[in-house]
Amino acid sequence: EADIYQTPRYLVIGTGKKITLECSQTMGHDKMYWYQQDPGMELHLIHYSYGVNSTEKGDLSSESTVSRIRTEHFPLTLESARPSHTSQYLCASGVDRGRDTEAFFGQGTRLTVV
Amino acid sequence: SQQGEEDPQALSIQEGENATMNCSYKTSINNLQWYRQNSGRGLVHLILIRSNEREKHSGRLRVTLDTSKKSSSLLITASRAADTASYFCATDSVNTGFQKLVFGTGTRLLVSP
Numbered sequence: 001e002a003d004i005y006q007t008p009r010y011l012v013i014g015t016g017k018k019i020t021l022e023c024s025q026t027m028g029h030d031k032m033y034w035y036q037q038d039p040g041m042e043l044h045l046i047h048y049s050y051g052v053n054s055t056e057k058g059d060l061s062s063e064s065t066v067s068r069i070r071t072e073h074f075p076l077t078l079e080s081a082r083p084s085h086t087s088q089y090l091c092a093s094g095v096d097r098g099r100d101t102e103a104f105f106g107q108g109t110r111l112t113v114v
Numbered sequence: 115s116q117q118g119e120e121d122p123q124a125l126s127i128q129e130g131e132n133a134t135m136n137c138s139y140k141t142s143i144n145n146l147q148w149y150r151q152n153s154g155r156g157l158v159h160l161i162l163i164r165s166n167e168r169e170k171h172s173g174r175l176r177v178t179l180d181t182s183k184k185s186s187s188l189l190i191t192a193s194r195a196a197d198t199a200s201y202f203c204a205t206d207s208v209n210t211g212f213q214k215l216v217f218g219t220g221t222r223l224l225v226s227p
Contacts, residue, residue, distance in 0.1 A: 006156075035217070041200055043157075043217040059216070090156055094215070100145045100164070101206055103215050105156030 003027050006091050006106035013081055013113055021076045021109045023091030031094035031101065032074040034058070034066060036087050037108070043090065049074060081113040120203060124222040133190040135221040137203030138183075144206045146179055146186050147215070151200045160188075160201075193225045 004025040013019055025032070030051040035043045045058030047066040055066050063085070064078050074093075078085055088110050092103040120137050127133055137146070145164045149157040163170045163179045163186065170177045176189040190197055200222050204215040 004156075033215070041202075041220040041222070043202065043220075045214060045216065048214060058214070088154075092157075092215075100162055101215060102147070102159050102162065103149075103157070103204070105149075105158070107156045108154070110154070 004091065004093055004104050004106045006089075006109050008109060009107060010110050011112070013111070015080075015082055015113055017081050019078050019081055019111070021089055021091075021111070023074045023076070023106055024072050025074075025093040025104070025106075026072060027093060027095065027104065028071060029093035029095050029104070030071065031096075032068065033092045033094065033103065034064075034074070034076050035090040035092065036060060036062065037090055038087065047076065081111075083113045085111060086113050087111060120201070120218045120221045122221060123219070124224070126224040126226065127193055129193060129195055129225055129227050131193055131225075133193050133197070133223055133225070135188045135201050135223070137186045137188070137218050139186075139203070139205045139218075140184065141205075141207050143181075146177075147204045147206070148175075148177060148186075148188050149202045149204060149217075151202065151220070153199070157202060190223075193223075195225050195227050198223060198225045 007022045032049045034047040044060035046062040049068040090108045091106045094101045147162045148160045151157045174191045179186045200220045202220045203218045
């Protein structure tokens with residue numbers, strides 16, 4: 001099992017609330033990712049990080065923001081949640097094996113905005 | 115659009131049968147990886163095949179890669195009910211300075227006892 005943890009596992013929250021999804025890893029990986037997964041299963045990369053103080057937007061536009069103040073921690077924040085943000089959010093960290101990157105995933109946070 | 119497209123979208127087989135899933139992608143890659151996702155959980159890495167490899171085995175898993183067709187297949191032999199899960203391919207593109215893994219749409223596999 002990978003040492004990467006997401007909290008909470010499930011969150012139901014009202015429209016307009018600010019929320020932060022937590023992601024922590026104890027493997028010392030520099031690369032971290034946030035994916036949003038549709039009900040139809042497709043994963044979309046929304047944010048990634050090379051390391052501390054480095055964050056980039058992914059391929060899918062997202063109203064969320066991220067920060068990377070510590071190597072082990074990569075929280076995702078929604079300033080004002082909307083029903084369209086309802087989704088599964090998966091955090092991952094990446095380790096380089098030569099030229100290859102292997103990803104380790106957390107269990108995910110299922111967010112429902114009502 | 116996503117780099118990888120898997121087919122079939124869903125596959126239902128009996129225990130003991132083999133399951134084959136296919137993945138197509140669009141750009142040149144460093145490697146292609148297969149991941150498994152149990153319902154409502156995170157993804158778990160299964161196997162990685164590099165762009166200069168054509169076939170790789172790991173236990174009951176066999177992966178092939180055809181870079182000329184930009185496609186890969188995952189074969190699970192002698193399937194078990196515990197293999198029931200969603201399977202995703204992910205590509206690591208040569209075009210990005212940062213190795214972003216881009217995932218396909220997934221195949222839902224149901225193995226019935």
